Amino acid sequence: MSFDVPSDRRYLESHEWTTTDDPIRIGISAFAQDELGDVVFVELPDVGESIVAGETFGVVESIKAVSDLYAPISGEVTAVNEDLFNAPELVNEDPYGEGWMVEIDPDDDAFDDLLSADEYREQIE
Secondary structure: OOOOOOOOEEEOOOOEEEEOOOOEEEEEOHHHHHHHOOEEEEEOOOOOOEEOOOOEEEEEEEOOOEEEEEOOOOEEEEEEOOHHHHOOOHHHHOOOOOOOOEEEEEOOOOHHHOEOHHHHHHHHO
């Protein structure tokens, strides 16, 4: 099966993505949401909290599993997708659009440490 991997993002091996221009948004990949199955609950940090690259910043719960979310980049949370609290299925329906999780003000430009779309595509194929 082939999954959508937008080339305008960078990826973690653990299947989180980040945009690289404003707003800096973080979410999970189409591959990750497919592996999880139907998402039923999302736990996210509050606006103003700091997240640290490589560390957990939240939890996504599906009918199959509970999985930690890992931050691809460090920064302060400036927005949380509150739509996910009432409609967590948006993560399944539109993981790169309406299913985004948080927006951050990054501490630095550490995108080069992340996988490119091509590198991530190779990992999941």
